[in-house]
Amino acid sequence: MTKASFLKFHVTPTVLLGLSLLAAPCAEAAKVLEPRLSTVKPTTPELDEETPVQRLVVKFHEGTRVRLRGGVMQILSEERDADERGRMQRHHVTDVRLNTDVSELQRMVQNKARGRRPERLFREPESTLAARKHLAEELSGKEMADLDLYYELPLEPGMQAADVNELVMQLNALDSVEIAYAEPVSWTASVSAWDARGNATASYELKQGYLDAAPVGIDARYAWSVPGGRGQGVRLIDVEGAWNSRHEDLPAFFYWGGEQLQGVDWRDHGTAVMGVMVGQDNGYGITGIANGAMAGRQGIATQSMASAIQHAARAAGRGGVVLVELQAPGPKTQKGCACNLSQCNYVPLEYWRANFDAIAQATAHGVHVVEAAGNGGADLDDAAYHGAFDRAVRDSGAILVGASSATGHVPMCWTNHGSRVDVHSWGEKVVTLGFGDLSGLGENRGYTDSFNGTSSAAPIVAGAVAALQGAAFAAGKGPVPPREMRALLRTTGTPQAPSSKHIGPQPNLRRALQQVLAR
Incomplete structure (x- = not known):
């Protein structure tokens, strides 16, 4: 992509499994959406230990309605609609399990946070994300992810995968977590090859x-x-x-x-x-x-x-x-x-x-x-x-x-x-x-x-x-x-x-x- 090797971005190792139909309520009548498939969690660390990483990314299962309130993850179970309850049940996640996992997650990341708290990965207002999700489903006929279930924990500059691989695997062991990963630093997709010459501006x-x-x-x-x-x-x-x-x-x-x-x-x-x-x-x-x-x-x-x-x-x-x-x-x-x-x-x-x-x-x-x-x-x-x-x-x-x-x-x-x-x-x-x-x-x-x-x-x-x-x-x-x-x-x-x-x-x-x- 460029003359240097830059591409530094965060990525989520994810793969989808299984197919099943889920009836999602629409404004006037139930509409069957093509399901969003679950992510395959890694069983071993995916990144080499020396890979530079810049944040941890964690996503909870669909329907769990985990939201950030006052800098703390909270479970808004009373706000779930029928569709969300169905998606949560599909993954066999109960509120008891979810409460335990959220508490455990916040305990796990405390040492790595160095005083910082998890943040929403997607920064737009919750109402905007919800409206765009609903419209995308209407337009495509496919289930879309609840982007408000993604969280990030910024890491200190210079950290490598070796510093967080064990924590990533512990986070993925939580039943309520759909996926957790360390996001590697992204780079431009260019390859070096240049010399130096000087000419007047002309048409090229x-x-x-x-x-x-x-x-x-x-x-x-x-x-x-x-x-x-x-x-x-x-x-x-x-x-x-x-x-x-x-x-x-x-x-x-x-x-x-x-x-x-x-x-x-x-x-x-x-x-x-x-x-x-x-x-x-x-x-x-x-x-x-x-x-x-x-x-x-x-x-x-x-x-x-x-x-x-x-x-x-x-x-x-x-x-x-x-x-x-x-x-x-x-x-x-x-x-x-x-x-x-x-x-x-x-x-x-x-x-x-x-x-x-x-x-x-x-x-x-x-x-x-x-x-x-x-x-x-x-x-x-x-x-x-x-x-x-x-x-x-x-x-x-x-x-x-x-x-x-x-x-x-x-x-x-x-x-x-x-x-x-x-x-x-x-x-x-x-x-x-x-x-x-x-x-x-x-x-x-x-x-x-x-x-x-x-x-x-x-x-x-x-x-x-x-x-x-x-x-x-x-x-x-x-x-x-x-x-x-x-x-x-x-x-x-x-x-x-x-x-x-x-x-x-x-x-x-x-x-x-x-x-x-x-x-």
């Missing part, structure tokens, strides 16, 4: 091969000839660490959410991502794929990734696009990687349950979520992930993006791959903003020709999604449902090169637009 658009017609590029220039094909009317929000909003080639952001991380590497990464998607069409520098879209940013410095996704999805709205640009270290499925060793076994953020639930709710609301598949060289079909990336087990509705060579659509050595990866795009030699190796005229005028990783591939796909949605809006077709958009990209794209690593096709906007406009 002709160097942006990913804009070219298929099979090399996604045919963005054709999309620009179609009304709405520059992403007009679409809100596109990047979720990650930081951006340089003063760069000469970026538009004004319509939305500023969260706080930024400090550091030029973070700013360069976010700026490069934004350039690929919304760099201005102004005759100099580069031109973004969806340069007519409204750009926004959601920082993660003071909140979890799951919370950031939730906020971004609300701001993007139905038909909007949320880009998840980070990755984090997951289970060690490989003892070693053939390349990019520093990010070996890094996985997409939806592996962790809180992130998955936030994404699933976003797509249920009609928000397109584009997610970097990560640079860990991992086969996401590996049994070690317990079906977390198996659509037959669970499906967040996100578009997962792998990375290929700039020519030939050959999977990059380090790209994650597997049946869950939907599409791919350039994972190397992407010309965009930031870093300064193409034009080193200061941070506000810096450009690069070597933005790499699934960090470069994912914004190309996000820009394509915004272009397609903009054309649909302009033609009066309305919002394209997220799963329909995902299927469209897969069926109309340019195939990857033959390989044992499945990364899907690269978007072909010319072919996809023909189908969008024929809807």
Whole structure:
């Protein structure tokens, strides 16, 4: 994704089991919802002992209605409705057991808290979370997670998995806890590869091969000839660490959410991502794929990734696009990687349950979520992930993006791959903003020709999604449902090169637009 190895986000090891139908009450009549499947708790620690972690995440079972009041977890049993009682009974949790477990949990974390108390993982008002959950269920016909059952315990800087692995296993042993995990620090999904040169600001658009017609590029220039094909009317929000909003080639952001991380590497990464998607069409520098879209940013410095996704999805709205640009270290499925060793076994953020639930709710609301598949060289079909990336087990509705060579659509050595990866795009030699190796005229005028990783591939796909949605809006077709958009990209794209690593096709906007406009 970037030129460094950043992806630092929190993830929840979660997998879904079993199927059963549950009748959920609606305003006028009972509606049968597709059940939300339970998470498989780990039986042994999943993270290497030296993995940096930043918080503990705990989720109680659905229906338990554990709420934070005055900084203390309380059980509001008298507020449960029939649906919640049914979900709680499904997991064989009684109030007696729940009371015991909540007390035990608070005792367990006291030593690690160092005076701090558990906090809500999702910071929006309870009424807002409840309303969005209900609407998502109505729109999707699927049970959604009660996000108010997620809690976090911030950890001190510098802590590693070894410091909390025993506590995580103790928390998972509590019957009332659906899942507990240590959230690893997230990093950008970029791969280093750059040198230093200096040139005057010029137009680099002709160097942006990913804009070219298929099979090399996604045919963005054709999309620009179609009304709405520059992403007009679409809100596109990047979720990650930081951006340089003063760069000469970026538009004004319509939305500023969260706080930024400090550091030029973070700013360069976010700026490069934004350039690929919304760099201005102004005759100099580069031109973004969806340069007519409204750009926004959601920082993660003071909140979890799951919370950031939730906020971004609300701001993007139905038909909007949320880009998840980070990755984090997951289970060690490989003892070693053939390349990019520093990010070996890094996985997409939806592996962790809180992130998955936030994404699933976003797509249920009609928000397109584009997610970097990560640079860990991992086969996401590996049994070690317990079906977390198996659509037959669970499906967040996100578009997962792998990375290929700039020519030939050959999977990059380090790209994650597997049946869950939907599409791919350039994972190397992407010309965009930031870093300064193409034009080193200061941070506000810096450009690069070597933005790499699934960090470069994912914004190309996000820009394509915004272009397609903009054309649909302009033609009066309305919002394209997220799963329909995902299927469209897969069926109309340019195939990857033959390989044992499945990364899907690269978007072909010319072919996809023909189908969008024929809807």
